[in-house]
Amino acid sequence: MESKSRRWFLGRGALGAMWSAALVACRAKPDAAPAEPRALGAAVSPYGSRSKFEKTTRFFNQNTKVPLEEASSRTPLHDTYGIITPSSLHFERHHSGVPEIDPATHTLTIHGLVDRPLAFAVADLKRMPSISRIHFLECSGNSSSEWRGGGAETDVQRSHGLTSCSEWTGVSVALLLNECGVQPAATWALAEGADACKLSRSIPIKKLMDDAFIAYAQNGEPLRPEQGYPMRLFLPGWEGNSNVKWLRRLKLMDQPAMSREETSKYTDLMPDGTARQFTFDMEPKSLITRPSGGDTLPGPGLYELTGIAWSGRGAIASVEITMDGGNTWQPAELQSPVLPKAHTRFRWTWKWDGKEALFASRCTDETGYTQPPLPQLVEIRGLNSNYHNNGIQAWKITADGKITNGNRA
């Protein structure tokens, strides 16, 4: 085990070369920009779009055997700002494509161990008391490639782009369940989507009665189809897959259904061959998003170093930065708002001396848990535990200003 984990720290060539070239090309400005135009600009428009000069997109690998209907696309964390991810750049993970659902025909049925089974239309939910919450959503497979030292993931989008943060609006599940009258025998609920594979996950009733809600809006407008339009289950702080999209029913039960997604997938294989099951909450995690892998700094000097931190168990209490491979740590500044189970933006002013350095962030949440070095997790969970990696992500800068994945440095 020890010798294997050491492999991560061996150098692995310059996979970021293309990226760096692109960055240099972007910065080369041969001609001065034209003065502000005197001609009229564009007229008002019914639905906004970004400047044609902005090109950042979600990343997805198109050269795999995986059909794109069950693939994932990743948020460009290096090129998003503050704590809110634009809905158009929110990561995606589907299991059988994005269904097109007419909200006029869609209902959420709550049944099983309840006194009054009820079907709620979207309009019904919108009549009920609404809540808006800013929460991250992270796929439990986010940064899984780092367990074994990573593949071609030299930049933060590819390694960590399966987390995003939005303001979600909807109705408390507890309120809906109380309207239906939950029977004492109910301990779990099966949440099932209306997509082609009818994706299903079992959720403990305790979570549903705590802070779960049915979201019908995201960042001020109805959910995007990729995010579950017209409604999805939202479980603050819990692994993305359990936040079932295109939700069509919640069935109150006295046991988990043991669906495919909660047995053969999303379970964490340990070194002794057993697997952890129902690993729901996403543990405290942070990373530096800018500058990060793929960037090239033009030379020594002052740089703002920024990133995000989040915890599925509450609010972030502190973030620390190391510039010397973890020997010493200094506090970063947290930017408000600092919200529970939400991305939290941190900043740190870095005076780069032009020398090689291994730099990283680590966070501590309000429960006192401090984000561990990845080898500490590997020591306990082995190399086969694909999901729920919340280890420290290191970046390495070399004297030429190039930044690469420091987990392999």
Next chain:
Amino acid sequence: MAIALERLAILTLVLCSASLSGERSLVAQSPTYGVGRPPTAEELKAIDIEVTPDGKGLRPGSSTAAAGKEVYTRRCETCHGPTGTEGPQDVLAGGRGSLATSRPLKTVGSYWPYATTLWDYINRAMPFDHPGTMTTDEIYGVTAYVLYLNGIVKEQDVVSQTTLPRITMPNRDGFVVDPRPDIPILRKKKP
């Protein structure tokens, strides 16, 4: 006469709207907010599809691996290979004894704790591009064949709503409760 007819028409209108609103009040059942409606039996039947490890939810039917092989070849082989080991999509068979090695192979036979999950998943999600197009007996047949490929049932064993929940999968006891946090929590002293 004309007035009487008019009155009759009005009365009819009133009665109609009364019965409509009567129906409405029966329909809205959420006690506090008066929204939602009871799902019809047909609606529930269409969506109430999950199968639990005790076999609840299995539709009546049966088949064998011998019979299911033809269905598998027609509906499953393209993605999962002739013997469930070739891919290109999820490998279904083999991998027994590999979970604690450096190259674990998670398959139905090596990893899945319940046979009912296999039926449930094929019923709800397979084939990938045409879910919901196999008959109940075809689903039992494909389930039996995948179990057969893993050496869990014999070719002629009848797999049915009665026998399927009785099958003990090899990795039935392979799952443990999540113990996280699994590293020490060092609560920091406030400065």
